[in-house]
Amino acid sequence: MSADSPRRLEPVMGTEPPTPEPETPVLRAVNLRKHFPIGGFRSKKVVHAVDDVNLELYRGRVVALVGESGSGKSTIARLLAQLMPATDGQILLNGEDATVKGRRAFRAYVRRVQMIFQDPFGSLNPIHTVRYMLTRAIRIHRGNLRGEALEDALSELLTRVQLTPPERYVDKFPHELSGGQRQRVAIARALAAEPEVLLADEPISMLDVSIRLGILNLLRDLRDRLQIAILYITHDIASARYFADRTMVMYAGRVVEAGDSESVTQDPKHPYTQLLVRSAPDPDDLDARARGARGEAPSLVRPPVGCRFNPRCPFANDLCRSEVPPLLPVGEGRTAACWGYANREDGPVLGSVLDAYGRRPQADAGLLQVIEVTGRSADRSASKEDER
Numbered sequence: 001m002s003a004d005s006p007r008r009l010e011p012v013m014g015t016e017p018p019t020p021e022p023e024t025p026v027l028r029a030v031n032l033r034k035h036f037p038i039g040g041f042r043s044k045k046v047v048h049a050v051d052d053v054n055l056e057l058y059r060g061r062v063v064a065l066v067g068e069s070g071s072g073k074s075t076i077a078r079l080l081a082q083l084m085p086a087t088d089g090q091i092l093l094n095g096e097d098a099t100v101k102g103r104r105a106f107r108a109y110v111r112r113v114q115m116i117f118q119d120p121f122g123s124l125n126p127i128h129t130v131r132y133m134l135t136r137a138i139r140i141h142r143g144n145l146r147g148e149a150l151e152d153a154l155s156e157l158l159t160r161v162q163l164t165p166p167e168r169y170v171d172k173f174p175h176e177l178s179g180g181q182r183q184r185v186a187i188a189r190a191l192a193a194e195p196e197v198l199l200a201d202e203p204i205s206m207l208d209v210s211i212r213l214g215i216l217n218l219l220r221d222l223r224d225r226l227q228i229a230i231l232y233i234t235h236d237i238a239s240a241r242y243f244a245d246r247t248m249v250m251y252a253g254r255v256v257e258a259g260d261s262e263s264v265t266q267d268p269k270h271p272y273t274q275l276l277v278r279s280a281p282d283p284d285d286l287d288a289r290a291r292g293a294r295g296e297a298p299s300l301v302r303p304p305v306g307c308r309f310n311p312r313c314p315f316a317n318d319l320c321r322s323e324v325p326p327l328l329p330v331g332e333g334r335t336a337a338c339w340g341y342a343n344r345e346d347g348p349v350l351g352s353v354l355d356a357y358g359r360r361p362q363a364d365a366g367l368l369q370v371i372e373v374t375g376r377s378a379d380r381s382a383s384k385e386d387e388r
């Protein structure tokens with residue numbers, strides 16, 4: 001081609017921006033339902049623990065599942081971990097049906113989806129050392145490593161959870177470790193499987209307030225460095241704001257609101273989320289007040305017809321008492337299951353649930369206070385926790 005001939009615009013390999021593929025969620029739950037039979041063999045009674053829950057977890061992102069005690073959060077985690085079968089619905093791993101049948105399939109699934117439990121005291125066997133527990137996990141998931149290769153793998157795991165230097169921790173028994181350090185060992189054990197998903201069921205609620213932030217920062221580090229998808233279960237909505245990219249709020253077995261964490265916590269749309277946010281850091285305070293004003297939390301054996309929040313909602317009307325509200329759009333990427341938002345995105349019909357209860361909104365507190373107080377020490381290594 002001569003210098004003055006018109007240049008043909010040909011794509012240059014590697015410089016064209018690739019058309020972004022729609023991202024497939026690593027783990028997806030579709031219309032998940034769990035009804036626990038109760039009352040004996042002949043009884044037809046069931047606890048409606050989880051109904052019609054849809055949820056998506058993406059690589060390198062955290063979804064928080066928030067709600068008061070009994071709202072169904074742990075049941076969802078156990079369903080996603082496939083520790084029990086769902087009554088209905090589907091679980092998809094990287095787009096494929098992942099319902100496990102049999103031990104082998106369960107093992108393969110557990111490698112990719114690991115769970116971290118609330119109680120680091122109960123989840124570690126007191127008669128075994130850290131070395132024993134981690135070696136076992138490494139061998140189950142990565143084969144029979146020995147000698148130097150095993151030592152390297154142990155060191156790598158302990159370093160990853162900031163238990164450094166590793167030799168200081170590897171031969172300890174659980175009782176020789178603090179609560180935060182035990183939770184780190186439990187996380188290291190989960191990481192031994194090199195999972196794609198971590199299901200963290202209230203991972204900080206049993207820990208001393210002063211070390212909670214360190215564990216959340218560790219999980220955040222794993223999210224970023226290893227691109228793990230994390231489901232973070234909590235009743236503390238303030239910590240969801242701090243830690244999660246997306247927040248889903250549950251009430252009595254159903255999701256009532258979902259969206260990016262900042263919007264959900266700063267501008268809650270569903271009346272229940274409004275109460276939950278304003279009552280932080282003490283959700284029990286909310287329970288006492290709201291119950292006093294509006295009756296008890298609903299029975300999950302005979303849940304309220306229509307919106308399950310209707311007996312406690314100051315705005316409930318006949319529609320709320322007869323039809324289950326779907327998750328309606330209430331802003332970009334946001335939904336709320338409230339009839340108040342039918343046909344309108346801002347939902348001005350609702351006003352403020354707090355005014356209706358005659359309360360002044362409080363500033364957001366909870367973990368955020370802790371963050372302010374301990375912010376400078378947020379990156380402390382676990383060894384510093386000893387000194388507390």
Ligand SMILES: Nc1ncnc2c1ncn2[C@@H]1O[C@H](COP(=O)(O)OP(=O)(O)OP(=O)(O)O)[C@@H](O)[C@H]1O
Binds near residue numbers: 235
């Ligand atoms: N095995 C079971 N048999 C009968 N009912 C159950 C069973 N497990 C859970 N439930 C009920 O299901 C409902 C949801 O329980 P779940 O533990 O999922 O709630 P949660 O939001 O995690 O509460 P918490 O924060 O207290 O753990 C509750 O009413 C609970 O009593």
